[in-house]
Amino acid sequence: MVPYNTMKWGVILMVLFLLTSLASFQVRAESETPKNVILMIGDGMGTAHITLTRILSGELNMDQFSAGGLATTYSNNNLITDSAAAGTALATGHKTNNGVISQSPDHRDLKTVLEIAKENGMGTGIITTSRITDATPACFYAHTENRDEEDAIAEQLVNAGVDVILGGGQSHFLQSGTEGSKREDSLDLVNEFKNIGYEIVSNKSEMLKASQSPVVGLFTPAEMSFELDRRAEEPSIAEMTKKAIQLLNGKREGFFLMIEGGRIDHEAHANDAAGVVAEVKAFDDAIGTALNFAREDGKTLVIVTADHSTGGLTLGRGTKQWYDPELLRSADISFEKFASLLMEGKDIKESLAEHYGIADLTEEEVKKIDDVVKTKKLYDIEAVIGGVISKRTNIVFTTTQHEGSAVPLLTYGPGAFGGFMDNTEVGETVNELLAGEERNIFSRLMERIC
Ligand SMILES: [Zn+2]
Known part of the structure; x- marks a missing residue:
């Protein structure tokens, strides 16, 4: 028989051991597991695009990040990716073929980081300056064989339960026959949004007044205006970012927010260097908004990357070394x-x-x-x-299409990561940070303690 004193000390030691391991777990979880994740994708934003913007605008918010690296971009069937395959890699951690939205090459649906965030009770948001049904944003909430099926993608967005939706692209939500509609059926998705409780905002001042989610703001029929041409009633990407963070910040389990600078790509396709600079600068302003929040909050991971580089932008060409x-x-x-x-x-x-x-x-x-x-x-x-x-x-574009080089990766906050990675590894890492057992245990623990 074990003497009473020995047993008592045994129990005390075991309790102490459990407490210390719990404490050390908490420290690790707190330092590595973010409560919120903000993923920012500069569509088409290569290193030359950022360099040129820095030369003309001075220091960027992108210069403030504590970790990072580069990400490869090739897709499953092409050394040069499109936004659908690259978006799928970032949203799901899997390679697929160009044109496919968050499905495998054999067309099985792949779970996205936004869907995982929702399963864990987190708030979710999608922002883009392109159409909200365009490939990059679609990869986070929709699954289709073909990125051009924007009517179907729009329907999937209505049913995806995303708390904050801000961007362009009303036309696939309007009933066919109404002015500006591009739908081929009679569905009225704006009305559907209303029926399930969304507040609809249609310009900058309405967006700024929105005080709770769910909210949807589609400000233009197709893409939002280029930054150089933006009208006063359209919010900037930084203003959309600020509003989304404000609406999502109250969520007890944290939030996942994807923000796309969608028109960097379009200005690079147009070989418009000044346009590229304006779009990257506007995107960088939004990065500043996210970074300021993350600094104050201390529990938010901000990731900035691109899906691919567009235009083959080159700073200098020919036999003389200048631009x-x-x-x-x-x-x-x-x-x-x-x-x-x-x-x-x-x-x-x-x-x-x-x-x-x-x-x-x-x-x-x-x-x-x-x-x-x-x-x-x-x-x-x-x-x-x-x-x-x-x-x-002497600043030149070598193509009007995408090109195949690696893109920048910048991270800040708890769970910050980096290195030379494949784009699927970026998606996998976000997936693990949102789905990890640590996160669930940690948030349940915090719920009990707070
Ligand atoms: Zn493109």
């Missing part, structure tokens, strides 16, 4: 808007001087622009204007 970005400061409208002015018949020389600060156009350049404007082909006009500016800055 000069100063001219880009003169740009006051996007190539898209500029091309529409030329197609309306505006004078080529006067317009280039007024909007891009180019006063030394050669007769040969004027003729080239005049010829391409007559074709009325937007992309061709943009490419010619891009060439005229490149000649003076």
